[in-house]
Amino acid sequence: MPDLAQTQELVNANFTLLDPGEEFRGYKILRMMNKDAEGIKYIAEKDGREYVLKVFYKSSFHNMDTLFALQMRLSRLNHLKDVRTAKVVEVNQSHSPAYMAVDYVHGVSLAELKKYNPERITEDMVRELGQKLITSALMVRKHGLTISNITLNGVMIKDDGEPVILSSGIVYHDTDEREDVFALGVVMAQCLAQNSLYAALYTEERLKVNKFVPIVGVTMDLNKVLAECLHRNINQRFGNLQKMDQALAKLPPVQGAEICKQQDRKALEDSKAPVENIPKRRIEIGFWALVIGVMITIALLFTTNIYTVLFGAKGDKLQLTGFSFGADAVADDSLRAPAASLPPREQRGPAQTTYGELKNISGEDREDPRRLTAQAPQSTTPVNPLVSPARPGPNFVYVEPGTFGFGRLGENLAHNVSLSGFYISKYEVTQAQWNRFMKPANVSSVGDRLPVDNVSWFDIATFCNGLSESEGLTPAYRIRGVGASRVVTCDFNANGYRLPSEAEWELAAKAGKLFNYSGSDDPAEVAWYRDNSAGKLRQPGLKNANDFGLFDFTGNVSEWVWDWFDAGYIRALPTFVNPRGPETGTQKTIRGGNVMNSEGRNLNILWREKGDPNRGYQFIGFRLVRSK
Numbered sequence: 001m002p003d004l005a006q007t008q009e010l011v012n013a014n015f016t017l018l019d020p021g022e023e024f025r026g027y028k029i030l031r032m033m034n035k036d037a038e039g040i041k042y043i044a045e046k047d048g049r050e051y052v053l054k055v056f057y058k059s060s061f062h063n064m065d066t067l068f069a070l071q072m073r074l075s076r077l078n079h080l081k082d083v084r085t086a087k088v089v090e091v092n093q094s095h096s097p098a099y100m101a102v103d104y105v106h107g108v109s110l111a112e113l114k115k116y117n118p119e120r121i122t123e124d125m126v127r128e129l130g131q132k133l134i135t136s137a138l139m140v141r142k143h144g145l146t147i148s149n150i151t152l153n154g155v156m157i158k159d160d161g162e163p164v165i166l167s168s169g170i171v172y173h174d175t176d177e178r179e180d181v182f183a184l185g186v187v188m189a190q191c192l193a194q195n196s197l198y199a200a201l202y203t204e205e206r207l208k209v210n211k212f213v214p215i216v217g218v219t220m221d222l223n224k225v226l227a228e229c230l231h232r233n234i235n236q237r238f239g240n241l242q243k244m245d246q247a248l249a250k251l252p253p254v255q256g257a258e259i260c261k262q263q264d265r266k267a268l269e270d271s272k273a274p275v276e277n278i279p280k281r282r283i284e285i286g287f288w289a290l291v292i293g294v295m296i297t298i299a300l301l302f303t304t305n306i307y308t309v310l311f312g313a314k315g316d317k318l319q320l321t322g323f324s325f326g327a328d329a330v331a332d333d334s335l336r337a338p339a340a341s342l343p344p345r346e347q348r349g350p351a352q353t354t355y356g357e358l359k360n361i362s363g364e365d366r367e368d369p370r371r372l373t374a375q376a377p378q379s380t381t382p383v384n385p386l387v388s389p390a391r392p393g394p395n396f397v398y399v400e401p402g403t404f405g406f407g408r409l410g411e412n413l414a415h416n417v418s419l420s421g422f423y424i425s426k427y428e429v430t431q432a433q434w435n436r437f438m439k440p441a442n443v444s445s446v447g448d449r450l451p452v453d454n455v456s457w458f459d460i461a462t463f464c465n466g467l468s469e470s471e472g473l474t475p476a477y478r479i480r481g482v483g484a485s486r487v488v489t490c491d492f493n494a495n496g497y498r499l500p501s502e503a504e505w506e507l508a509a510k511a512g513k514l515f516n517y518s519g520s521d522d523p524a525e526v527a528w529y530r531d532n533s534a535g536k537l538r539q540p541g542l543k544n545a546n547d548f549g550l551f552d553f554t555g556n557v558s559e560w561v562w563d564w565f566d567a568g569y570i571r572a573l574p575t576f577v578n579p580r581g582p583e584t585g586t587q588k589t590i591r592g593g594n595v596m597n598s599e600g601r602n603l604n605i606l607w608r609e610k611g612d613p614n615r616g617y618q619f620i621g622f623r624l625v626r627s628k
Contacts, residue, residue: 018042018055025092025099027053035531036168036598039097043104050104051089054167055097076143076172084136085165086156105164110191111152123218123254126191130184132163134245137180140165141241146175148183152190178237181244182207185229192218203516205409205606208232219257392626396423397508397549404507406579407570407606409514417503417576424500424508425624426550427451427540428557437466444618445537451557451621453537457588457613460499460560460622461488467624468496476627483614490562492580492627500625501580502563502589502608509554509592509605511547516604518553518592519546523599527555533595537619554603557621558594565589565610587611594619 017040018029027044034041039056080088090101113120133155137147147169154169182204189202192215200206201213212230214223225247231237238244392398401421432448434441434455441455455463458479465475476498480487490498500508509518519526526546528538533555541551553559563569563581565588573579581589587610593603596619601607611617 024053024055025095027051027101029053039099044101046101051101052086052104053099053101055099058097076145080140080143080145080170082136082139084132084163085140085170086167088167100167102167105156105158105166107156107158107164109153110155110157110187113157114152114191121191123192123222126188127222127248127251127254129163129191130188131245131248133165133184133187134241134248136165137184138241140170141177141180144172145170146173146180148173148175148179150183150187152187155187176234177240178234180241181229181238182234184241184244185226189215189226189230192222200514203409205516205604206514209408214260216260216262218260219251219254220260221251221257223260225251392423392425395426396624396626397426398423398628399504399508399548402507404510404512406503406506406573409516409606417573417579419503419507419578421628422500422504423626423628424504424550426545428552428559428621428623430540433467434463437470438463441616443537447537447539449539450537451540451552453557453621454616454618455621456616457499457560457611458486458488459616464497464499464624468494473497473626490580492578495626497624497626499560499562499622501578502561502591503579504625505553505559505561505591506605508548508550509546511550513547517555518550518605519544523554523603527552527593527603528595529555529593529603530596530598535595537595553592554605555593555597556595557592557619558590558609559592560611560620560622561589561591563589565608567608588613590617590620 018024018032020029020031022029024042024044027042027046030043030045030050032040032042033052039054042053042055044051044053086105087103088100089103090099092099108117133147133150140147147165149171150165150169154166156164156166158164186202186204186207189207189212193202194216202215207230209232211232212227214220215226225244228236228238228247229244238247399419399422401419403416403418406417428451430448431440431443431446431450431452434452435448438455438459441452443450443453461477461479465477465479468475473496474491474494476490476492476494476496478489478491492498511519513519515521517523517526523529524532526544528543538556540556543551543555545551546553564583564585566582566585569582590609590611591607593607597603611620
């Protein structure tokens with residue numbers, strides 16, 4: 001187990017925090033500016049001038065692919081000479097940590113301008129802005145770079161009114177020029193969109209899968225240009241930046257032009273859940289017969305053993321059992337199900353597995369799990385969600401059967417999937433829960449109430465079976481073989497614990513909404529991530545829950561799911577009812593983002609990652625699911 005000093009060393013390996021007044025390579029730190037996926041930015045002073053000093057995370061240089069892309073970007077930025085791109089004055093990749101200095105731009109970002117002074121953003125201003133940004137984008141591409149990452153925060157309007165593209169919006173990537181056309185179209189559309197529709201209709205994710213909706217208050221001529229820039233089919237966009245520039249230059253004056261006054265209903269269909277207009281019909285006897293039949297069936301399920309008679313062993317007789325609703329009232333600070341619901345002690349302990357990681361808890365030497373919470377501070381979040389064989393307890397949420405847009409934030413019936421109902425834990429599995437059945441993991445931060453991480457997918461399957469057997473449930477997983485040759489199959493009809501399928505995970509994370517993050521478009525409300533966590537894991541449940549009452553689907557630890565990973569799987573689903581991933585593979589899927597991800601793509605609710613199921617990764621954990 002790493003001690004506090006080792007944990008701090010891990011944090012320092014990824015963060016270099018400088019205080020105001022501190023010197024760094026000749027630069028005097030004035031204040032911290034913000035953080036992004038690559039490092040921490042400061043406002044610094046040197047020789048009487050102000051600069052943006054960016055100190056890169058050491059972790060940015062651990063991955064060879066990331067390192068190569070970063071080195072290429074920095075070397076080319078250093079030679080980029082354009083009046084509308086922030087001037088890079090120094091790049092030092094050999095220093096530890098590496099850093100770069102860029103001229104500080106005095107002005108306001110487009111995002112701030114739209115938020116605080118939207119009246120300054122006119123169509124004439126955006127038309128001119130678009131052409132100036134295109135000129136700079138062409139210069140950027142001549143240096144083997146792209147502005148495909150440009151955002152409203154990445155464009156500054158200087159005090160003299162001229163736009164400047166910040167270095168954060170410029171990346172080294174082999175990108176089709178039509179992606180730059182799309183990125184500039186997004187910036188222009190977001191500038192012009194009304195605040196109420198800005199996040200709903202004109203996000204990059206939505207525009208790539210849904211038809212462009214004309215912007216109210218903008219000329220129809222400019223709307224047509226933007227529609228071609230933002231076509232979801234890349235082949236239907238302007239072929240290059242020059243053609244986009246020519247189209248903007250040919251636009252007639254705003255004055256006297258036709259203005260879009262309301263949204264086209266047909267174009268809005270993709271952004272709204274379809275509503276069927278079902279004609280009212282006279283209620284007939286058949287309807288009432290169906291209702292009565294359903295009520296009788298429910299009553300039989302809750303008051304008799306009819307399920308066992310129909311699907312259990314032969315010879316079972318129908319008996320009246322009375323109403324039984326599980327263990328919702330069990331104390332939150334216990335790892336165990338009620339004693340009355342468990343089999344005898346000699347039958348309860350899971351057998352030692354071939355992998356050897358599952359503890360034998362059947363003997364008298366079993367550790368009393370209550371000790372895990374006796375020394376822990378009081379909290380509103382339970383360390384160990386409890387379940388019973390009949391029905392999970394209060395720290396599980398039942399997700400109703402439903403249909404949703406898998407892999408997208410804009411609903412589209414042609415790609416919708418239908419899922420059966422399931423129970424899912426409100427919180428990520430903690431170290432206290434893990435240590436009850438498994439050898440302690442080499443976690444990134446030690447604490448009973450912290451989520452467990454650095455555990456392999458195969459070990460999680462072993463843990464799930466051990467937890468299931470200890471509570472008298474039917475294990476969901478069948479594990480055969482040893483080591484890397486292990487084969488795991490899943491019985492999704494079993495009532496034991498398991499990982500969620502990727503579709504189940506996404507349905508629960510979205511909770512019926514189209515937010516960029518689970519529960520909000522503002523990650524700070526619902527997630528622990530790089531910008532607010534200092535790279536440290538936090539106790540689950542401290543941020544806001546999503547609409548299903550589930551916590552930390554975004555941030556804290558990323559989460560393993562059941563499915564084998566295939567980059568194109570969601571785009572070409574073989575089934576639309578309870579999809580459970582490809583039948584075979586070498587990598588398992590990971591979802592959710594973690595404390596090492598910054599706001600944006602890698603933290604987005606749709607981001608997918610992959611990992612070797614035989615090994616654990618820091619900042620990757622899991623949560624539990626049970627079939628209904």
